[in-house]
Amino acid sequence: MLGPSRDAKPVSVLNHASPSTIVSNAAATPRPSACPGLLRIVAARDGGLCRIKLPGGELSAAQARALADACARHAAGAIELTNRANLQVRGVKPGDEAALIAALVAAGLGPRPSSGAAKAPDTPAAIAADDVRNVMISPAAGRDPSALFDTRPLCADLLSMLQSETRFAALSPKFALLLDGGERLARVDHPHDVWLAASQEPDGVRFVFGLAGCPPASACAGSPTQYDDTGSPDLAAKPGAHSTAALAAVLPSQVPALVRALLFTFLELAPADATRMRHLLAGHCADALLHHAQRYVHFPLTRDASLAHWRRAAPADASLRLGVHPQRGPGASHVGGQPTLGRLDAGALRALAALSQQHGNGTLRFTPWQSVLLPDIATHAVPAVLSGLTTLGLATDPAQAITRLIACAGSSGCAKSLADTKADALRLAARLPDGVDVHLSGCSRSCATAHCAPYTLLAAAPGLYDLYRRDGRPGFGQCVARQLTIDQAADMFERLARSNTDA
Template sequence: MSTALRPSACPGLLRIVQALDGGICRIKLAGGSISADQADAVATAAEQFASGAIEATNRGNLQIRGIGVQSAALIERLLTAGLGPKNAAGDDVRNLMLSPAAGIDRQMRIDTRGLAEQILDTLQSHSRFHELSAKFAVQLDGGEALAMLEHPHDLWLAACERDGQTLWAFGLAGCPTDRPLGAVTVQNAHALVVAVLQLFLDMARPEQTRMRHLLGELPRLAFLEQLRERVSVRAISDWQRSPEAEALHIGVHRQNTTGRCYVGAVPPLGRLAPSMLRGAAQLARQFGDSSLRFTPWQSLLLPNVNAVDTDPVLEQLRALGLLTSKAEPLARLIACTGSDGCGKGLADTKQDARQLAPLLSAGQSVHLSGCSRSCAAAHCAPATLLAVAQGHYDLYFRDAAQPGFGTLHACNLTIEAAATLLDARSRSPLDA
C-alpha cells in the first residue's frame, strides 16, 4: 500500500472519515460478496476498534462506524482479511454494482462475475483510472430477477438477446431501464468500459466529476460518435429493460440449480451488530457455501442453501434479530444515520423510523432522510420523509415528472401525522 491516498470526502477502507459518532470506514465488497471468515473479521474489528456499529450500504458494501484512536489497527485487521484494494489509490474507484444473485439467479442471461473481475482489476491496476471521482460508478445487469434498476450510474451495461446472440446494451448517466445508447458483443464488453472511462477522462474538465456533468454540455450522440472510434458499437433502438418484481431480496428464493435456494434477511434499518454478522456467517458455513452477499437494499443473502434447510435458516436469522418477511413494516423502511451520528442530520431518523413502523399498513415503503443529501437511498423512494427539525418532517411522494424526492405533499409533520397521511395514501383507490 505504497501509493498515497488522494483527498476525498468519501470514506474508504484506508480513509477514515469523521462523523459525530466517530470515524467511518467503508469496505467495498467485490460484487457485494464476502466470505464467512471475512465477515467474522469485520465483526471483530468493529468490536475491538470501534463502537460495534456495522452498516449495510445501498451499494452492497459494509461500513464500520464509531472508530476512535485505533483506526490504524482496524485498517490492518481488514487488510489482513483480504478486504482491501490492490493499491491505496485503487480503493476509491472500485465502484461496480452487480445483482446480489449474480451467477445463481434463475432469470439471468449471463453470469456477470467474470466481467466484473476484469473491470475491477483494470480500475485498480491502471493509474489513469485513479483520477475518477470516488463516486463514479458502473453497473452490470445480467438480466437477473433480483436487480436494483433504480440507482443511477455513470455507465451501465445490461445483457439482452438479439437474433439468438447475447449482447450488452449500455447507457450513460442513468439506469438500465432507460433507452440504451447502443450495444456491444460479449467479447467487447470490457473494451467498452475501458473506452468509456478513457473518453470521459479525456473530455471532462476537472470540475465535471460525473458523467451527468459532462453530458450537461455534450450531447449523448456526440459522445457516442467519439466512442465508436474506439470500440465497435451496434445500434439497438428496439430494446428496453423491464422493471423487476420487488422484495426478492428477502425470504427464500429458488436458484438456477435444482434444490438450491438463497435466503435473504434485512438488518433493521441497515444496522448490524457484530453478533448478527458473526451469526449470519456461521449459518453460511453450516447451511450455505461459506459466503454472504450484501445487497443495494441494505440486506444480506445466504446463497446455495439446500431447499430442505431453508426453514431452520429463517428461524435462526430471526433469532439473530434479522427481518425475514416483506410483511414486516420495518423491513421496508430506509433511514440514514440521522442526528445521532451525523452533523448534517436534523432528526434522529433511525429512532423515528422505529416509531413509524408499527403505525404503517403492510407493504408501504418509506425513506426517512435527515437532510437533502439522501445518503441512505440512491433512488427515489415511493414516499420520503425529509427532516426539518427533531421529530418533524416534510412528506414527499415519488413523481416521475419531478426531480429529487418527488412532489411535496405536506410540511412539518410529526411521525404520528405522517403515519396518518401515509396510511390514507395507501388506502386511496387512486394509488391502487
C-alpha cells in the same frame, strides 16, 4: 451513497502529501474526497467511518469473522449495509484507525494486493484503487433462474481493470458502473454513470449499454404498472424517472474494452469540476462521446438506432431479496433477510457467517436494499436458516413494515441531521400501512438512497418532517405536507393507503 461522508473530515492520520511520487501520470492524481473508504476513515458524529467495498457484494465467512473481530476491537458503532451493497463500520475509535485498516487488509478486503494496497495500504495509489471499485451486479448473479448471463467473472475483470489503470485514480469515488445480467433480483432503478445490461439476441447474449442512468425497464414501454422497492405496485411512481436510452450493444468479451474506452473518454473530455457522466453529457451529446471512445477499441462504436426502444426483458422484483427463493438448478435456494434499518452488530455478523458456513457455501451476499442473501441453501436446511435469520432480528418477509423503511444515519451519527431519523423510523414502523415505502432523511443530501423513494420524510426539526411524494420531478418530488410529527405522518399514510385501496 450513505451520508455521513458528506459532512465528514478525513482523519488526519490518513492525510497524505502529494501523490506525485506514487503515480507518475498527472492524470492519475486522485481527486480530493471526503468520502469514506477502507483506507480513508473519515470523522462522523459517532466516531470514525470506514467503508468497505465488496466485490459483487460478496463477503466470505472468514472475512465476515475477521471484520466482526476487528469491529469489536477497534469500533464502538454498528456495521452498516449500504445502498451499493457495501459495508461500513461506524464508531471507529480515535487512534485505532491504522489497526482497523491493517486487520481489514489482512482479511483480503480492500484493493487487490497487486495494486500496491497490501504492501502500502495508506498510499494515494492504494486509496485511489479502493475508491474506484464501484461495479454493481445482482446479489443473485450466477444463481437467479432468469439470468441471461453470469456477470461475476466479468465483474471481476472490470474491478481488476479499474484498480490497475492509474488514470482511473482521477475518477470520483462516486463514479459507478452497473452490470446487469438480466436477473429478476436486480437493482436497476439506481442511476449509474455507465450501465450495461445483458440482452438475448438470436446469435447469443450481447451487453446493451447507456450512460448516466438506468436500463429502461419493460414497464416503461407503456405498461400501466410500476413496481416499488418491495416489488409491489407503486402507486406513486412516474415511469422511467432515471432510465436512459440504450446506445449500442457489444459482445460480453468486449465489455472491459468498452468500459475502459468510455472512462478514458470521460477523463479526457470532462471539465475539471465534472465528477459524473451526467455532467459531461450536459455539454456533449452521446454520439460525440462514442466517437471519441472509438479510438480506444477495435470494434465499431456508433449508436445503434434499432436499440432506441430496447427494454430490459425481465421485470425486476426486489421482494426476492427476502425469504426463500429457488436458484437455477435443483435442490438449492437463496435465503435472504434484512437487518433493522440496515445495521448489524459484530455478533450478528459472526452468526451470519456461521449460518452460511454450516448450511450454505460459506459466503454472504449483501444487497443494495441493505439486506443479505445466503446462497446455496439445500432444501432440508432452509427452515434452520430462516429460523437463524429471525433469531438474529432480520426480517425475512416483505410484509414486515420495517422492510419498507430506510433512514440515513440521523442525528446520532451525523452533525447535519435535523432529526433522529433512525429512532423515528422505528416509531413509524409500528404504524406503517401495507404498500407504503418511506425514506427518512436528516437533510436534503439523501445519503441513504440514490433513487427517489415513493415517499420521503425530510427532517425539518427534531421530531418534525416535511412529507414529499414522488412524482417524477427532480429531488424528492412534490411536498404534500410540512412539519409533521411521526404520528401525524403515520395518520397521513393510513389515509393515503385507504384512498389507494378505495380507488
